[in-house]
Amino acid sequence: MDLAIVGPAQSGKTTVFNALAASHGQHGDARREHVAAVKIPDERLEKLAALVAAEKVTHAELRLYDLPPLFEKGRAASGEAAESLSRADGLILVVRHFRRPDVPHPLGDVDPGRDIDLFQSEMVLHDMGIVERRLEKLDITVRSARPEEREAGQRELAPLQRARQYLEDDQPLRDHMAGGEEARALANYGLLTLKALLILVNLDEADIGSAAEIEGEFRERYGASVGAMCARLEAELGELEPEEAVEFRRELGAAEPAAPRILKQVLDTLGVVTFYTPVGTECRAWPVPAGTAVLEAAGRIHTDMEKGFIRAEAVAWEELMEIGSFAEAKKRGRLRSEGKQYVVQDGDVLHILFHV
Ligand SMILES: Nc1nc2c(ncn2[C@@H]2O[C@H](COP(=O)(O)OP(=O)(O)O)[C@@H](O)[C@H]2O)c(=O)[nH]1
Numbered sequence: 001m002d003l004a005i006v007g008p009a010q011s012g013k014t015t016v017f018n019a020l021a022a023s024h025g026q027h028g029d030a031r032r033e034h035v036a037a038v039k040i041p042d043e044r045l046e047k048l049a050a051l052v053a054a055e056k057v058t059h060a061e062l063r064l065y066d067l068p069p070l071f072e073k074g075r076a077a078s079g080e081a082a083e084s085l086s087r088a089d090g091l092i093l094v095v096r097h098f099r100r101p102d103v104p105h106p107l108g109d110v111d112p113g114r115d116i117d118l119f120q121s122e123m124v125l126h127d128m129g130i131v132e133r134r135l136e137k138l139d140i141t142v143r144s145a146r147p148e149e150r151e152a153g154q155r156e157l158a159p160l161q162r163a164r165q166y167l168e169d170d171q172p173l174r175d176h177m178a179g180g181e182e183a184r185a186l187a188n189y190g191l192l193t194l195k196a197l198l199i200l201v202n203l204d205e206a207d208i209g210s211a212a213e214i215e216g217e218f219r220e221r222y223g224a225s226v227g228a229m230c231a232r233l234e235a236e237l238g239e240l241e242p243e244e245a246v247e248f249r250r251e252l253g254a255a256e257p258a259a260p261r262i263l264k265q266v267l268d269t270l271g272v273v274t275f276y277t278p279v280g281t282e283c284r285a286w287p288v289p290a291g292t293a294v295l296e297a298a299g300r301i302h303t304d305m306e307k308g309f310i311r312a313e314a315v316a317w318e319e320l321m322e323i324g325s326f327a328e329a330k331k332r333g334r335l336r337s338e339g340k341q342y343v344v345q346d347g348d349v350l351h352i353l354f355h356v
C-alpha cells in the first residue's frame with residue numbers, strides 16, 4: 001500500500017514523513033530519500049508471535065512518499081512525483097496548525113481550515129481536468145468507432161459522466177463512488193478525490209496536550225478521517241534511544257508516541273483489515289482491503305496458494321490467545337473451516353490448505 005504525503009509548502013510534510021518513518025525501528029536501510037517503507041506497529045502480531053514462539057516476525061508495511069508541494073501557483077505534479085501521486089492508494093494531507101513566527105506561511109497567516117478547503121478544491125479541479133480530457137477523447141472515439149468498439153467506449157463514458165457531475169458540484173468522488181464497480185472503472189485515471197484521505201493536523205509543541213480535542217474539532221468540521229500530531233516533536237523523539245525518548249515524553253506530557261496511532265488511522269482510512277499467518281517459524285501480518293475473499297487473500301501470500309486452494313482454517317485472534325494454540329483450538333472444535341468465498345475478518349488467524 002502506497003501513501004502520498006501531500007499539502008501546501010512548509011506545512012511539515014517532510015517532518016511528518018520523518019516522524020512516521022522514524023517510528024518502530026525504521027532507521028537505516030529501508031529509508032530512501034523521498035520513499036520510506038514503514039512497518040505497521042501491531043501488538044496483536046507481537047503477542048501472537050510470542051504465543052507460537054515464532055523466530056521471525058514480519059510486520060505489514062506501508063510505503064510513504066514525501067511529495068513536493070502540489071498546486072503551487074497552479075502547477076500540477078510532474079515526473080516522478082506525479083507518478084507516485086497517481087499510483088498512491090491514499091493521501092495524507094498535512095496542514096499547518098503550528099505557529100512558529102520564524103517559519104513564514106506561504107499565505108501569510110496560519111489557518112488550517114482554509115488550507116484544507118483550498119487543497120480540497122484544488123484536488124477537485126485536478127480531477128475535473130482529467131475527467132474532461134478523457135471525455136473529450138472518448139467522445140471522438142465513440143463517434144468514429146465501429147459498432148463493437150462503440151459499446152466499450154460507451155461503457156467507459158457512463159462513470160466518467162457521473163464523476164463530472166459530482167466534481168461540478170465540488171464533491172470529492174470518494175464520498176459517492178468509492179468501493180463499487182464505478183470506482184474500479186475509474187481506478188486507472190489517478191483521480192485524487194477518489195483516493196482515501198487522512199487529514200493530518202500538524203500541531204504546535206504547545207498544543208500536544210490538546211491533540212485529541214483539536215482532532216475532534218476538525219473531525220466534526222470535515223466529517224472525515226482526521227489525525228493530529230506534532231510532527232517536529234515526534235521526529236525529534238524518533239531519533240533518540242527508546243529509553244531516552246520515554247523519559248522526554250514524560251517530561252513533555254506527550255505520553256504515547258503518535259506514529260502508531262496515526263498509522264492505525266491510515267489503515268482505517270484505507271479500509272484495510274489485517275489477518276495473520278503463523279507458518280513454521282514465521283509469523284506474519286497481512287493487510288487486505290475490507291471485504292476481500294480468502295481465496296484472493298491467499299493469492300497475496302503466494303499464487304500457488306490461490307491456484308491450489310483447498311480451504312482455510314480460521315480462528316479469531318482473541319479466541320486463539322485465550323485457547324493457547326492452534327492444535328488445542330482444533331481439538332476443541334474451535335477452528336472454523338472456510339471455503340474460498342469466505343470474507344476475511346480483521347484479526348483472523350489463518351492456516352491455508354492448498355495443493356501444489
Ligand atoms: N514548531 C513546529 N515546527 C514544525 C512542525 N513541523 C514542521 N515544522 C517546521 O516547519 C518548517 C517546514 O517543515 P517541512 O517538513 O520542511 O515542510 P514541507 O515543506 O511541508 O515539507 C521546518 O522549519 C520545520 O521544522 C511542528 O510540528 N512544529
Ligand SMILES: [Mg+2]
Nearest residue numbers: 013014015068
Ligand atoms: Mg518537504
